[in-house]
Amino acid sequence: MAKGFPYRNRIPLEGKVIGFWEVIDYAGCDGKKSWYRCRCGKCGTIKQIRADKLRDGRTKQCADCRAAELNAISLRKKF
Ligand SMILES: [Zn+2]
Numbered sequence: 001m002a003k004g005f006p007y008r009n010r011i012p013l014e015g016k017v018i019g020f021w022e023v024i025d026y027a028g029c030d031g032k033k034s035w036y037r038c039r040c041g042k043c044g045t046i047k048q049i050r051a052d053k054l055r056d057g058r059t060k061q062c063a064d065c066r067a068a069e070l071n072a073i074s075l076r077k078k079f
Contacts, residue, residue: 013051017041019060021049040065 013023013036020041027035027048034051040062053059061069 011051011055013054016054018054018057020062020065021054021060023054 012026014025016023018038021038022041024037024039024046027037029035035048036051036054037046038049038054039046042061042065045062045064047062049059060066
């Protein structure tokens with residue numbers, strides 16, 4: 001992506017499901033990045049997530065669920 005991509009031309013993500021995130025609504029822009037309010041489909045927690053992270057698939061669930069998943073993977077590797 002080019003430097004200085006105009007985030008004011010945001011791509012709407014409302015209502016989309018990305019990984020376990022359900023995008024609830026647009027939370028606003030911090031000047032550079034757009035943020036969305038998302039609900040984690042695993043535990044129901046609501047977080048504000050950066051739009052670029054959602055679109056890239058860099059986040060698919062909340063930090064707690066991610067930690068639980070990583071823990072489960074590391075346990076599996078032992079066997
Ligand atoms: Zn969660």
